[in-house]
Amino acid sequence: xxxxxxxxxxxxxxxxxxxxxxxxxxxxxxxxxxxxxxxxxxxxxxxxxxxxxxxxxxxxxxxxxxxxxxxxxxxxxxxxxxxxxxxxxxxxxxxxxxxxxxxxxxx
Numbered sequence: 001x002x003x004x005x006x007x008x009x010x011x012x013x014x015x016x017x018x019x020x021x022x023x024x025x026x027x028x029x030x031x032x033x034x035x036x037x038x039x040x041x042x043x044x045x046x047x048x049x050x051x052x053x054x055x056x057x058x059x060x061x062x063x064x065x066x067x068x069x070x071x072x073x074x075x076x077x078x079x080x081x082x083x084x085x086x087x088x089x090x091x092x093x094x095x096x097x098x099x100x101x102x103x104x105x106x107x
Contacts (some may be wrong), residue, residue, distance in 0.1 A: 021050050025103045028080075028091055031065040033101075034058035052101040059099035071095070 021041060026032050038053040054062065063078075071078040076097035083090045094102040 021048075022052075024105070025050060025052065025093075025101060028093055028103065029062075029066055029101075031062070034062065046106060048105045050101075050103045052103070054099050054101070056099050059095075063095065066095075068095075 018039060018041070022033060022039065033052065034054060036055060036058060040051045040053075042049045068078055071080045073079070078095040080093045081091070090106045092104045094100075096102065
């Protein structure tokens with residue numbers, strides 16, 4: 001029973017962390033993400049990296065909701081970088097042709 005409670009607590013914390021990560025990306029984008037996505041997370045030397053993969057239709061609908069005029073654009077991708085605006089956190093976001101959102105924070 002003790003191990004079950006520990007496992008349940010860790011599972012709850014990991015779910016909370018995923019929701020927190022998604023909310024940080026949504027806040028940066030200025031809109032909610034579709035409910036159907038795949039998220040990967042990694043951390044390396046103080047750099048949090050979140051990668052979200054969407055279905056093509058969901059990704060295209062998301063692009064319509066975002067003010068991309070504040071993004072730099074290459075031929076296929078959008079890019080936005082904020083360096084310590086108000087809280088000394090550098091945030092970088094890519095919207096890629098593979099229907100992915102790549103978001104990172106460096107503290």
